[in-house]
Amino acid sequence: MTGRLIAGRYELATVLGQGGMGQVWTAYDRRLDRRVAVKLLRPDKVAGGENVEELRQRFDRECRVTAQVDHPGLVTVHDAGADGEELYLVMQYVEGSDLGDHLAAHDPYPWPWAVAVGAQLCAALSAVHAVPIVHRDLKPRNVMIRTDGTVTVLDLGVASVMDTDTTRLTHTGSPIGSPAYMAPEQAMGGTIGPRTDLYALGVVLHELLSGEVPFAAPTALGVLHGHLYEAPVPLRRIRPQVPEPLEALVLRLLAKDPQDRPKDAQDAFRQLAALVPPPGGSRSAPLGPMDPTRPFLRPHAPWPDRPEPAPLPERPAYPPAPSPTAPDLAAAVDEVRRLLDAGRITQAVDVLGGLLPAAAEKHGEHSPVLRSLRKQYAATLMEDGQYRRALPELRRLSEELASQYGGADRQALQYRYEATQCLEQLGDTTTALSEYRVLLPYFERWAGTDPGPALDIRRRIGHLLLSIGDRRAARDVLTRLLYDAERVRGPHHPFPAEVRRTLAWLGQVQG
Incomplete structure (x- = not known):
């Protein structure tokens, strides 16, 4: 399909x-x-x-x-x-992990994380209930944790279409929706309202804090019986470090009678927000990926948190293959060409990324086939502006060729040059400037047959010097570059014209 x-x-x-x-x-x-x-x-x-x-x-x-x-x-x-x-x-399309997988990967789930997830869910539910809409199917699989720790609710409105006859659960034992998270009034076909979603929120919080839903049974009717007649186990009996106010709130959210639950999502938010670590609080180090407390500790801060430049990846991480079956590599390469010809670069990137593991398994990690695919993958990533993903691919290609043919191998240096362009685009100015200066003598050796790369590296060095505020050095580099570029390209070529404009801006040459 x-x-x-x-x-x-x-x-x-x-x-x-x-x-x-x-x-x-x-x-x-x-x-x-x-x-x-x-x-x-x-x-x-x-x-x-x-x-x-x-x-x-x-x-x-x-x-x-x-x-x-x-x-x-x-x-x-x-x-x-x-x-x-x-x-x-x-x-x-939301990048991240659904809350169910996030819980499974962090057992036990830190209680401040559970509080932060709950508070973010309350903020979203408050907007939904104001319409008014009732979600009807709030559960971990319908909640995504993004890489920056923000929470996204999925499937809004779909449950109301699917739930054509809630009473069928009691008549036939066939579950509608997700019985483990279903409020008693919803399962019995009663009136659905905002507090129905708050009950589901209570189930989610209980599961995050204890590792289990409050009511479990082999059948949907058994689960329903728990929702209707059984009292949930207070969380502190299972996990004593849970704060008493949080235990009390979860018990209120799980009240059988909707009138006994918090009056609305804003009320629940206020109680949860009081337990969230304050901004700039005890945690001073940058927060890791998918930490749901981050939006509270560092509100509106850009992601990733990098007070200092974070180390860039040394090795590529490939996306999963697009199909569980082994792809036809030749046909897939043709498909990539078709996608690129159609300008569908993002899709081509994913197809190529999915091919790499299969090609490595079939042809070997150091085969020419895999190297050719990785070269195309890196080039396509760069064309798509995904420099952070392209960088480890280019570094790996350069290192492999340098190991095989020596550090002065022209193709190895070309990949290193392209990796340095990624560093420049990613804002690692100091490392990029150092790399360009190392690469320049090699490319100047080949300037007799191909002057373009050497001229481009010199231009990039001049621009990087400008970016760090060293105007004098930049002017010297660009003045010499203009002379050589006019001699090689001619005075009216776009390349020297661009250099001349930069110098004119510096006040060295009239435009």
């Missing part, structure tokens, strides 16, 4: 998740050359073959309403509609 085109625009790539009623795919927006997520729903399966047209109309209505909710804690809806027998919802 990979390669299927939705609405003549969105090309499906890999399955992110699936269930009995639909699938979620990574996809590419051909028009804007960007990654998106596409949720596909089968109305006939959702409605059991009945009222399909009514469900389509509800889906359209819900998508229009949810697309109007503007909050940084909610995934952005780009498009929606029908494609054949399926409904599709196109959303922003």
